[in-house]
Amino acid sequence: MYPENNKQGLTKAKEIYKNRSRRARELKKEGKKxxxxxxxYPPVELMTALDIVPIRIxxxxxxxxxxxxxxxxxxxxxxxxxxxxxxxxxRYDYCDGFVGSHGCDAAERTTHxxxxxxxxxCSFYLDIPHTSHSGPVKFFQEQINYFKETIxxxxxxxxxxxxxxxxxxxxxxxxxxVRNLYDLRKPDPPLITASEVLQVxxxxxxxxxxxxxxxxxxxxxxxxxxxxxxxSKPGRVLIWGALIDNTALTELMEDAGLHxxxxxxxxxxxxxxxxxxxxxxxxxxxxxHYLKEIKCPRTIVETGTTYQNDxxxxxxxxxxxxxxxxxxxxxxxIIRNCDIHGYEVPAVKDYLEPMGFPVLVFEQNYTTSGxxxxxxxxxxxxxxxSS
Amino acid sequence: xxxxxxxxxxRTRKSKKTLQTAREAGYLGKKVLEKxxxxxxxxxxxxxxxxxxxxxxIAKALGVEVIFPENYGAFCASVRKAEPYLERSDAxxxxxxxxxxxxTVIGYTSMLAGNNMVAPPxxxxxxxxxxxxxxxxxxxxxxxxxxxxxxxRYMDVPVWLLELPHTGVKEFYLxxxxxxxxxxxxxxxxxxxxxxxxxxxxxxxxxxxxxxxDQTLKTLRLAYEVxxxxxxxxxxxxxxxxxxxxxxxxxxxxxxxxxxFYKRVYDEVKYRVDNGIGAIPNERYRMMFAELPPWHSxxxxxxxxDKFGIAMxxxxxxxxxxxxxxxxxxxxxxxxxxxxxxxxxxxxSQHNDSALAYGAGPAYFMASYLRWAKEYxxxxxxxxPLMTCRAATYTLLYIKDLLVEKLKVPGxxxxxxxxxxxxxxxxxxxxxxxxxxxxxDHYRGIRKKEGLNW
Numbered sequence: 137m138y139p140e141n142n143k144q145g146l147t148k149a150k151e152i153y154k155n156r157s158r159r160a161r162e163l164k165k166e167g168k169k170x171x172x173x174x175x176x177y178p179p180v181e182l183m184t185a186l187d188i189v190p191i192r193i194x195x196x197x198x199x200x201x202x203x204x205x206x207x208x209x210x211x212x213x214x215x216x217x218x219x220x221x222x223x224x225x226x227r228y229d230y231c232d233g234f235v236g237s238h239g240c241d242a243a244e245r246t247t248h249x250x251x252x253x254x255x256x257x258c259s260f261y262l263d264i265p266h267t268s269h270s271g272p273v274k275f276f277q278e279q280i281n282y283f284k285e286t287i288x289x290x291x292x293x294x295x296x297x298x299x300x301x302x303x304x305x306x307x308x309x310x311x312x313x314v315r316n317l318y319d320l321r322k323p324d325p326p327l328i329t330a331s332e333v334l335q336v337x338x339x340x341x342x343x344x345x346x347x348x349x350x351x352x353x354x355x356x357x358x359x360x361x362x363x364x365x366x367x368s369k370p371g372r373v374l375i376w377g378a379l380i381d382n383t384a385l386t387e388l389m390e391d392a393g394l395h396x397x398x399x400x401x402x403x404x405x406x407x408x409x410x411x412x413x414x415x416x417x418x419x420x421x422x423x424x425h426y427l428k429e430i431k432c433p434r435t436i437v438e439t440g441t442t443y444q445n446d447x448x449x450x451x452x453x454x455x456x457x458x459x460x461x462x463x464x465x466x467x468x469x470i471i472r473n474c475d476i477h478g479y480e481v482p483a484v485k486d487y488l489e490p491m492g493f494p495v496l497v498f499e500q501n502y503t504t505s506g507x508x509x510x511x512x513x514x515x516x517x518x519x520x521x522s523s
Numbered sequence: 524x525x526x527x528x529x530x531x532x533x534r535t536r537k538s539k540k541t542l543q544t545a546r547e548a549g550y551l552g553k554k555v556l557e558k559x560x561x562x563x564x565x566x567x568x569x570x571x572x573x574x575x576x577x578x579x580x581i582a583k584a585l586g587v588e589v590i591f592p593e594n595y596g597a598f599c600a601s602v603r604k605a606e607p608y609l610e611r612s613d614a615x616x617x618x619x620x621x622x623x624x625x626x627t628v629i630g631y632t633s634m635l636a637g638n639n640m641v642a643p644p645x646x647x648x649x650x651x652x653x654x655x656x657x658x659x660x661x662x663x664x665x666x667x668x669x670x671x672x673x674x675x676r677y678m679d680v681p682v683w684l685l686e687l688p689h690t691g692v693k694e695f696y697l698x699x700x701x702x703x704x705x706x707x708x709x710x711x712x713x714x715x716x717x718x719x720x721x722x723x724x725x726x727x728x729x730x731x732x733x734x735x736x737d738q739t740l741k742t743l744r745l746a747y748e749v750x751x752x753x754x755x756x757x758x759x760x761x762x763x764x765x766x767x768x769x770x771x772x773x774x775x776x777x778x779x780x781x782x783x784f785y786k787r788v789y790d791e792v793k794y795r796v797d798n799g800i801g802a803i804p805n806e807r808y809r810m811m812f813a814e815l816p817p818w819h820s821x822x823x824x825x826x827x828x829d830k831f832g833i834a835m836x837x838x839x840x841x842x843x844x845x846x847x848x849x850x851x852x853x854x855x856x857x858x859x860x861x862x863x864x865x866x867x868x869x870x871x872s873q874h875n876d877s878a879l880a881y882g883a884g885p886a887y888f889m890a891s892y893l894r895w896a897k898e899y900x901x902x903x904x905x906x907x908p909l910m911t912c913r914a915a916t917y918t919l920l921y922i923k924d925l926l927v928e929k930l931k932v933p934g935x936x937x938x939x940x941x942x943x944x945x946x947x948x949x950x951x952x953x954x955x956x957x958x959x960x961x962x963x964d965h966y967r968g969i970r971k972k973e974g975l976n977w
Contacts, residue, residue, distance in 0.1 A: 207920050209908040209938075211620075238689055241665045245917035248691070248885045252921070261691030261884075265707075266661035266668050267684050271714065275688070275707040282697050436659070436668050439682045443675045470618065473913060478618040479625075479669035485616065486676055499618065 145354030146332055152339035152351075153383075157227060159343045160191050164230045169291065172231040172256075174219070174247060175239035176407045176430050177264055179422045182284050183235075184345055185295045185303035190235075192341035193228060194403070195219045197382040197504045207249055213242035213473045214502035215379065220246055223254045233258035233290065235283070240434045240476050258290040266436050268428045277423035284419070300418045306345050307412070313352040314340075314408035320359055321397040322461055325368040328359045330375075330396035331383040337403055338381055366395070370522030374458050374493075375399040376484060377469035377477050384504040389467070392514030393522075398461040400454060401469070406430050433476045447487040454484075458493055465521035468497040494521055539825055541802040544788045545764040551784065552598065552770045555590060556648045562588035563652035568723055571651065572658035573667045576867035577739060578685045579658060580777055581712065581860075584732035585719050587655070591774050592670075595631075595651055596624030600818040600942040604647050608634070609943060617673070622666040623911035623942030629673065636677040654680055656722060662687035662871065663841065663887075664914030683718055686711045687867055692884035695875045701868075708864035716860070729859065735777035736859045739866075742776035745785035746844040752792045753836060754899050757801025759792045762812050762835035763824050764802065769842050807832030808963055810903045811895055813922060814839055814888065814915035817907065819944035827956055837899045840891040841915070845869045881929050889918045893925060896932045900977035903963045904934035905956075910946045931970045935959040 152159060160170050171183050172193045180190040195218025204221035222228070234256045236247025244261075251259050260283050265272030288294050317336060320327040336355050340348030371394035379402035380386065389396055399405055410429035413421040427435065431453060439446045458466070466488050470477050485495045496517045498510055540546045559569050568587045572579045579589045599605040600623070608630030613619050615633050617626060628651075634643040635653065642650025657671035659682050671682045688704045695701060716727050753760050768788055771781040795802070812835050817823070827833040848865055856862055871887045878890035895901065904926050906919035923934030937955055939947035970977065 207924070209916050209920055209936075211908055211910055211938075212913055212917055236691075241914050241917065244689060245885075245888075245914075248883075248889070249918070249921050252883050252925075259693075261694055263688050263690055263694070265686050265688070267686060269714075271707065271710050272686060275686075275703070278703055279694075282694060282700060285697075433669070434665065436661075436672060436682075436684050439672065439675060441681075442679050446672075446675050473620050475621055475665040475913065476669060478621050479666075479673045481618065482616040482676060483673065497616075499620075 145351060145356075145358045146335070148351060149332070149335045149339045149355060152343060153335040156194070156338065156342045157230065159347070160189060161230050163189055163344070164232075169232045170230055171233035171235055171258070171287075172228050173235035174237050174243045176402050176432060177237045177239050177426055178235040178262055178283070179280055179426060180345070181300065181303040181307050181412065181418075181422060182280070182287065182295065184306060185299045186287055186291045186293065188233070188287065188291065189344050191228075191231070192403070193219050193223070194338070194341075194381045195502060196222050196227075197384060197502055199225075200503070200505075207253065208246065211473060213240075213471065215471050215474070216242040216246040218502055220250060223250060228254065231256050233260075233287065235260050235262060237262040238264045239432070240474075242474070258287065260286045265427065266434065267438075268435055269438075273420075273423050273427050276427050277419055280423055281419060297416075297418060301414065303345075304412050304414055304418055304421070306349070308414065310340065310345055310349050310352070311408040311411050313349055313356070314405075316356055317352055318398060318405065320356065321395075324372065324462065325366045326395055326397055327365055328355075329366050329390060330386040330399075331390060332359075334380065334383050334386055334403070341403065369393045369395045369518070371395065371465055371518040372397045372461065372463045373465045373467050373517075373521070374454065374461065374463045375401060375404070375467050375469055376454065377401060377467075378471040378474045379403045380469060382504065384507055385469070385500075388507055388511060389514050392511055393518035394465075394467070394514055396467070397463060398457045400431065400457065402432065405457075406432060433480050443486075447483060451484065451487045454488065455491065458488070458491070463493065465517060466493050466495045467517070468495055470497065470499045471502050472499050539822060540764050540767050542760060542764045542768075542788065542791055544784065544791050545767040548768045548770065548784070551775065551781070552594065553648060554780075555770070555774055556595075556651070559588040559590040560649055560652050568655040569652055570656045570658050571654040571671065573660040573670070574773060575658060575660050575685055576662070576687065576870045577736075577776075577863050578660075578687075578712065578715070578867060580732065580735045580739060580863060581716055581727075582656075582658060582719060583777060584735050585716075585723055585725060585727060587719070587723070589658070590651055592628040592651065593624045594770065594774060595648075596627040596942055597818045599627050599631075599647050600944070601821070602647050603819055603944065604645070605819075605942045620911060622664070622670065623909070623940055625666050625670040625673075626911065627942055628670070632674050632677045640678070653678060656680060656719070657682040659684045660687060661685065662689065664912070666912075666914070681722065683715060685715060687871065689871060689885070689887065692875050692878045692886055692890075695872055695886075696879070701872065705861070705864050705868050708868055709858075709861050712860045712864060733859045736862050738779060738782060739776040740847075742772055742782045742785055743844045743866075744847055745782065745789050746772040747846055749785070749789050749792050750843060752789070752796050755796040756809070756900065757799070757803075757806040758809060758834040758836040759795035759800065759802055761802040761824070761828070762816070762838040763821060765838060765842070766816055766821065772844050773842060801834065803828040803832065803834050805832045806834045808902045808960065809834055809836045809900060810905050811836060811892060811899065811901050812838040812905045812907065813892060813919055814841060814907065815909060815912055815941045817939045817944070817947045818941055820939075820947055820949055823949055823952060826953065831956065831960055833956070835905070836901065837895045840888060843891075846873055881925065883925050883929075885918075888915070889922055889925075892922050893929060896926055896930050897977075901932055902967065903959060904932060906934055906936045908936060908938045910938070910940040910943060912941055927966075931966050931973060931975060933959070933962045933966045935962075
């Protein structure tokens with residue numbers, strides 16, 4: 137980590153990152169309703185509009201999986217095994233509600249197991265289509281409406297259109313602020329490290345949106361003003377793949393000489409890169425946004441007439457990321473047993489390598505104890521991309 | 524002499540399939556593959572399709588020969604010829620943890636593409652011919668949608684993804700949601716027809732589609748009635764038989780030959796039930812199996828039957844047919860697309876009542892086992908977590924837990940794989956099962972004490 141003169145926002149983010157449930161527990165004591173949710177797809181705007189605090193459920197790479205072994209076989213997604221494990225251990229016991237989703241097989245099946253063993257007064261399973269043309273968007277909107285009605289019934293009040301628009305606006309502001317945060321990583325050296333950004337992103341997913349927005353504003357202000365900035369490093373890389381919610385990985389990359397300046401991950405750019413259109417049909421806008429604009433490989437983009445067209449349709453935005461953030465390499469992070477990313481690996485390489493971006497693929501078990509073996513691979517990759 | 528008359532109550536222990544019809548069923552799989560090879564040679568369209576719960580009838584009615592790579596993966600495994608394909612998939616950069624069927628076919632396709640789209644030498648059954656279109660699915664597993672997309676690097680073939688919603692149990696019972704889901708599937712099927720018509724330059728023959736749907740319903744009805752017959756004690760048919768005959772109802776139910784075949788299966792099983800003949804002699808334990816079997820090592824179930832008297836009386840939710848749609852639900856429906864939509868959605872929702880009754884979802888992959896445990900008077904549950912099929916593995920420990928909690932039916936877990944025989948330890952599996960016998964005995968006593976009637 138880098139020594140700082142004035143770290144108010146960054147320090148706050150670090151503290152929230154380290155103690156992710158503290159704010160939710162405080163709010164719970166104050167009488168707020170707290171809902172935990174899986175992955176990028178449950179519309180947080182609806183919960184915010186009802187004064188429910190949405191909390192992104194994450195695992196813990198530092199915590200050995202012990203209890204979940206009895207519920208999810210070891211060959212399952214390591215991330216969701218960890219989520220369930222710490223859920224069963226009571227780490228999310230402050231939740232009044234749980235929103236699962238059909239993000240992927242892992243999210244979907246774990247949702248049902250979670251609902252059965254970790255009881256909350258309210259729960260909802262959000263089915264999500266796998267394509268994004270008009271029919272699935274309309275169907276998704278109807279499913280979102282069922283979700284809306286379920287939480288309205290639970291809270292005992294209706295969401296007005298005005299209130300929903302305000303919530304969308306608040307979350308759009310957050311999306312915009314996150315994009316501003318990533319802009320600070322465009323210079324060389326970047327003004328803020330990947331680990332610091334990750335601490336901020338994890339933090340804003342476990343506190344109310346308005347508090348999150350203030351936090352990002354403070355961090356941006358602080359980072360712009362600080363004197364001790366990150367050093368230049370040989371590697372400027374794009375991280376693509378499964379989510380990262382622990383700085384152990386990004387710090388390892390930084391130690392090895394790699395600045396992860398941009399990413400395409402589930403606790404990174406994906407939930408924040410596009411705004412929800414602010415119009416008079418907010419539910420439709422929400423459905424369109426979540427299904428069409430979140431670039432998770434679980435949603436199938438229509439194939440082109442050739443493989444090259446297909447790659448362009450699926451990964452064109454990665455090329456833009458790579459160019460705008462001036463990267464010289466790509467790291468594909470696969471959490472073991474994550475099928476949706478696993479299938480993509482050769483295609484991502486097929487797309488990016490011919491453009492001159494070397495791709496390093498690594499699989500990890502979503503545990504900090506096994507990461508050290510990656511150090512030499514990251515170091516070798518840093519040398520490769522800088523030569 | 525008919526099959527039934529030749530039935531012997533003390534059948535040979537070495538038989539891998541106890542039904543004569545099951546022993547004969549291999550020709551059905553060959554027929555599917557051979558028709559596709561012939562179509563390719565004649566310039567007619569061929570589809571590689573995920574198992575689609577009857578959506579593929581639409582392609583068939585438009586004159587497309589449909590083959591099923593999942594089945595081809597299982598076939599390669601069963602003849603122990605999958606390894607070179609698995610290795611090729613690994614070499615091409617796909618993780619070894621993805622679906623074993625997909626790895627097999629990715630490796631096969633890589634070799635096909637490298638051989639100028641001619642089946643590589645030694646391909647089981649002559650290999651799968653290059654397709655005109657891929658039919659992917661948004662149901663059951665992520666592989667269902669990602670696999671064919673991944674094949675794009677080997678051949679420029681269009682992919683159509685068929686949506687099939689996964690409604691949760693509580694959510695299924697929300698007012699209007701069931702019909703909304705069915706309407707969504709139906710609308711998507713209409714788009715699918717339009718897509719295929721454009722691709723093939725032909726128009727749908729709706730009468731033909733309706734005939735195929737009607738024929739399918741006949742086959743499914745027979746298959747369902749066979750399932751009902753299997754409740755008998757001793758079990759007239761076991762998993763080894765079921766896994767051999769499933770091609771008829773999964774992959775070609777619209778073919779009158781499949782219906783005829785199932786009539787023979789029904790007659791054979793009925794004869795056994797009427798005469799108190801068990802599929803295995805001295806049935807001592809009735810178990811059910813989830814979810815996908817070790818295709819490369821099915822002989823282990825014969826050994827378990829021989830040594831311990833274990834009859835696998837029910838198995839593999841995903842391979843079973845739907846129960847008949849209530850007449851009042853479809854009697855006024857003329858549109859075959861709507862019937863298909865109702866059939867496929869039923870697969871994913873028909874056990875919701877059972878899930879609701881036990882307070883545990885989901886219906887698919889899970890609640891059927893709670894239902895079957897009672898209906899088939901099951902003593903034990905055999906869960907087979909797969910190294911490379913997470914979709915069929917996620918809920919196994921959960922089912923095991925619920926069965927013992929709700930119905931006092933214990934379970935045993937034996938790890939393995941559908942395709943990769945290197946990760947299946949037959950000796951260990953056998954030892955585990957031997958130890959499990961006492962547990963099943965113990966729980967028989969508990970069920971009796973708790974008033975459960977088996």
